Amino acid sequence: MSTRLATGGRLIDRTTRAEFTFNGKRMAGHAGDTLASALLANDQMLVGRSFKYHRPRGIVASGPEEPNALVNLGRADRLEPNQRATTTELFAGLESSSQNHWPSLEFDVGVANNYLSRFLPAGFYYKTFMQPRAAWKHVFEPIIRQSAGLGSAPKEPDADRYEYAYAFCDLLIIGGGIAGLQAALTAGQTGKRVILVEQTAHWGGRAVVDGDVVEDEPAEDWVKSAVDALKTMKNVTLRTRCMGAGVYDHGYVLVNERVADHTPMDGRPKQRVWRIRAGHIITATGAIERPLSFAGNDIPGVMLAGSMRDYVVNFAVSPGDRTVVVTNNDDAYLTAIALVEAGLSVPVILDARADVSGDVPNRARALGIRVEAGRGIASVRGGKRVTGVQVCLQAGEGAVLEEIACDAVAMSGGWSPVVHLWSHCGGKLTWSTHLSAFIPDPNRPPLNHDGAAMVTVVGAAAGVFNAADIIASATSVENTPAIPPVWVMPHGAPIALRSKMWLDYQNDVKVSDVQLAAREGYESVEHTKRYTTLGMATDQGKLSNINGLGVLSQSLGEDIPQVGTTTFRPPYTPVTIGALTGEARGDLFQPLRRTPMHAWHEKNGVYWEPVGHWRRPYCYTRSNETHEQAVHREVNNTRENLGLLDASTLGKIIVKGPDAGRFLDMLYTNMMSNLAIGKCRYGLMCNEQGFLSDDGVVARIDEDTWLCHTTSGGADRIHGWMEDWLQCEWWDWKVYTANVTEQYAQIAVVGPKARKLLEKIGGMDVSKEALPFMQWADGTLGGFNVRVYRISFSGELSYEIAVPASQGAAFWELLHAEGAEFGAMAYGTECLHILRAEKGFIMIGDESDGTVTPLDLGLGWAVSKKKADFLGKRGMERTFLADPDRWQLVGLETLDGSVIPDGAYAVADGLNENGQRNTEGRVTSTYYSPTLKKGIAMGLVKHGPARMGEVVELNKLDGSTVKARIVDAVFFDKAGDKQNV
Known part of the structure; x- marks a missing residue:
């Protein structure tokens, strides 16, 4: 049976037929239909079952506020559960099925819950399943878990693709009704960069449906003229099928665009998430009935x-x-x-x-x-x-x-203004007794960092429903006839009727449930929400919340403003996880980062080690070598001849601007603003609690430019941390940061013969006098433009040389070819770690684990006592972190020369509360030193520096113990003669 009218239908194309299926039944609609309108046209009134009582449910709304008509779309690798029929555009071949029933929509055994409803009131699960515990665990819990959920979870990987996009504008307008269009016309004529988005496929909103007259012409004609005018403005961007999902700090907005939901498999991404930064935001999101x-x-x-x-x-x-x-x-x-x-x-x-x-x-x-x-x-x-x-x-x-x-x-x-986006960033609401609704309070808007209003609300979203007022940008709500509150019908309905009045259609929350919650002491609306599940359905209370608040306030004998509202959280309507993921899936989920020398490593026996998203050489094996043998060979060669390390993964962050020195003084524990141009300085970074976060060498490039080196895994994190402080706390400081890690290849030339190789290829003076330790210089080497840093993490004569990434592989090949006569040999990260450990140099992530301070590591010399403040200073001054009994860094050598296992703890006398032996320290890094021909380790030990020569007992993971002597953490060349040669 068809309920399609013979005439009318402004959005459908009657010449184009679109066949689809619902629960396997073939049906037909027209181009321009939604799935909901097509189902109604086929007289399909029953579309689903409610969650709790499995009551029959039909279509109740026409937009994103729909709580009932949730369907499974597609199948196999294109299955999408819980999709609203009201916002799903119909297309030929669409497959849909109803949810939450068995064995069929028409006959559902779960409806038995409906006849037990008097035994399943609000909060019944709190009361019924608490005792006996065994019954809950073994009887009720499996039943509840089996009943949970609505749609069918997809079992195959999503075959569609999604993407991110970014945009910037002076003004973002969300909502393409007459209020949004008028705002765009006004702003567009001033030359501002304007983006206007509308969640449906059509412009005009309710004014067109209601036949309003706008500026003496039919709304439909006015809308067409407005859109045509906006399309001629090069500074205005129009996008339909774009839902404003969330408004965040500093004008940051997420918008979800349904690119090809209505034209599947046409080669375009299914959806696109826009990340928009706007100078100002106007929400013209209308109202919900x-x-x-x-x-x-x-x-x-x-x-x-x-x-x-x-x-x-x-x-x-x-x-x-x-x-x-x-x-x-x-x-x-x-x-x-x-x-x-x-x-x-x-x-x-x-x-x-x-x-x-x-x-x-x-x-x-x-x-x-x-x-x-x-x-x-x-x-x-x-x-x-x-x-x-x-x-x-x-x-x-x-x-x-x-x-x-x-x-x-x-x-x-009545109508409730859509205040969600206004509220996401702290915009406050006021109760309108005229409309019986919450409306935005223009005197308490969300604020930008400069104290200016970040969001403005216009049109029905502001409680202004009169078309003439909207066009005139009027803000009075009084021109709309008063809407008296009607929370229950009839007003004096007895309990028998109240128990059949539904507030939340999907979750089966009744008027009587909210009244019961009030009687049982749930006076907070947030508590009532959780006790009854009011507003916790997929529509997030768009239809139920105001009525629920009205019922609760009446039951408590209070006014609605005193009861308050629940929290509005993004997204405004659900966004599929695929869209949030974008292209980060499969091989792109965590794209591997490769240095310019990656191919060379592959051809030369590399054994890879994951370092964040990078793959770094752990070692290079030859013939039948074990990894351990390869590492020992690389250590010995670097100490005796010449080693080459691909250090391109080390973080490189440019910090520039008039306030750059001031900024770095706050980030680092020591001074950086007084670093001379052309010189380098080792620095430590701590979080606000005073715990060590990262370390690296800082180079002063010019008067207002510094280059900060970070650990390989820390570059993105540290750069994001810098931007967080600049954007959220020190937003008025004139500082620019750029992560240039992948712009440069960086090669460490290390060992006694390092200078000989660079002198051989020629181009710049790298002598001790011309380029002293902890300085840098620009120049050419072997015909390559380079920046050379005289720094060392191995204790050997060392140069770290940066070249443009595009020239990295060629420069690496040159160094190997010309360095052959000096025994040039590539070495990997494990060799680097041993070289560092022999010199007592800490490793972020080994000696630090998020609970260690610079003072624990004996790095007090790198913590300024002159600076008034820096990040972590007050944290380190707290009693616990300044406690002299904290474990401190020392070296450890086993009495028998063996290697201490990872994870070993130093045990002390007595037992702890768990009956285990007390501990007084732990090993942080441990290696066999080919240089010293014995095992060496560093660790944190209680009163360690004061206990030199003392023997401690270390517990291995297998329960056995090994004895080790506490020694200086610097095992090799303590005076630093080799690196300063």
Whole structure:
């Protein structure tokens, strides 16, 4: 049976047929339909089952506020659960199925819960399943877990693709109704960069559906002219199918674009998440119609009046031949008028208001529609679809005055402005007694860092519903007829009726549930929400919250502003995980980062080590060597001849600007602002708690430029940390940072013969006098433009040479070819670690683990005593971190020369609370030193530096012990003669 009207339907193309399936049944709609409108056109009133009681559910709305019509779309690797039929654009071949039932939608055994509803009130799970514990664990928990969820979770990888995009603008406008269009026209004419986004596929919003007149012309004509004018402005960008998902600090907005949901497999990404930074944001997001709470208001065929008007006007779909309209405001009369003008019957309009007058009601009366003031619905009759309504006095207790046969009910309890985006960043609300709704308080907006308003709300989202006021940018709500609060219908309904009035359709929360929560002491709206699950469905309370607040406030004897609201959190509507992931999946989930010398490493026996997203050579094996043998060979060769290390992965961050020195003094524990141009300095970074976070060498490039080296795994983290402080705390400091890690290849030329190799290839003076230790210089070597740093992490004569990344492989090859006569040999990270350990140089992540301070590591010399402040200073001064009993860094040598196992702890006398031996230290790094021919280790030991020569007992993981002597952490060349040669 088709309910498609013979004429009308402004959004559908009747010449294009689109076949689809619902629960395997073949149906047909038209291009321009939504899945919801197509289902209604095929007289499919029953679309799903509620979560708790498995009650029959029909389509109630026409937009993202829809709680009932959630379906599975597609199958196999394109299965999408919990998709709203109301926002799903129809396309040929669409496959859909209903959810939350077994064995079928029409016959669902889960409906037995409905007949047990008196035993399953709000919070029943708290009361019923607490004791006995065994019954909960073994009987109830498996049942609950089996029942959880709505749709079918996909079992195959998503075959579609998604992407991120970035944009910047002076003004972002969210919402493409007449308010958003007018705002864009005004701003666009000033030359501002404007982005206007609209979540549907069409411009104009409700004004077009309602037949408003805008500036003396029909709204549809005005909208077309406005869009055409905006398209001619090069500074304005228009995008439909874009939902404003969330507003964050500093004008940062996430927008979800449904690129090809309606044209699957056309080669485009399915969805795109826009990350937009805007100077200012205007939300023109409209309003959502509220349902009314009367017995049976969830029966399929009971719909929001405005949504029913959408289906009739936009899609030429009749939800019913005879529709009873029930309302407390004038807007619902427009639905009655639209139905009658479409040739459908409206036997009566039941208006809860005692006095009904004005232009719109009189227009309805002129069409012969019966209007009954002071009336409400006592109960809707029907099961899987509406068959009639029982009429009562709104001021009464539900006594039935008459029964009217009908097959649909259009309800309207008023309109709630969409304040979600305004609220995401702290915008405050005020209660409008005129509209019986929360509206944005313009005196308490979300603020930018400079104290200026970050968000402005216009149109219906601000409570302004009159088209003339919207175009004139007026902010008064008084031109809209007053909407009296109607939280329960009828007002004095007995408990038998209240227990059949539904607030949250998906989660089966009733008026009586909220009243029960109030009686049981849940006075906080947040507590009531969790106790009853009100507003926790996939629509996140878009339909239920205001009515729920009204019922709660009445039950508590308080006004709604005193009860408050629940928290609005992004996203505004659900965003699929695929869109949030973007292209970061499969091989792109964590793209491997490769240095310019990666191919050379592959060809020369490399054994890779993961370091963050990088792959670094651990060692290079030859013939039948073990990894250990290869590492020892590399250590010996570097100490005796010449080693080459690919150090390109080390973080390189440019910090530039008039306040750069001041900024670095706050980031590092020691002074960096007084570093001379051309010189280098080792520095430590701590977090706010005073724990060591990263280390590296800083080079002063010019008067206002520094280059900060970080650990390989820390570059992105440290750069993000810098930007966090600059953008959120020190936003007025004139500092620019850039992560240039991958712009340069960096090679360490290390060993006694390092200088000989560089002198051989020639081009610049690298002598001790020309380039002393801890200085840098620009020049050429072997015909390559280079920057040479005289720094050493091995204790050997060492040069770290940076070249443009594009020249890295060629320079590496040159060094190997020309260095052959000096025994040039590549070495990997494990050799580097041993060289460092022999010199007592700490490793971030080994000697530091997020609980260690520079003072614990004997690095007090790198902590300034002159600076008034730096990040971590106050943390390190706390009593616990300044405790002299903290473990401190020392060297450890086993008495028998063996290598201490990783994870070993130094044990002490006595037992702890767990009956285990007390500990007084732990090993942080441990190696066999080919140079010293014995095992060496560093560790943190209680009072360690004061216990030199003392022997401690170390527990291995297997339970055995080994004895080690506490020694100086510098095992090799303590005077530093080799690195200063």
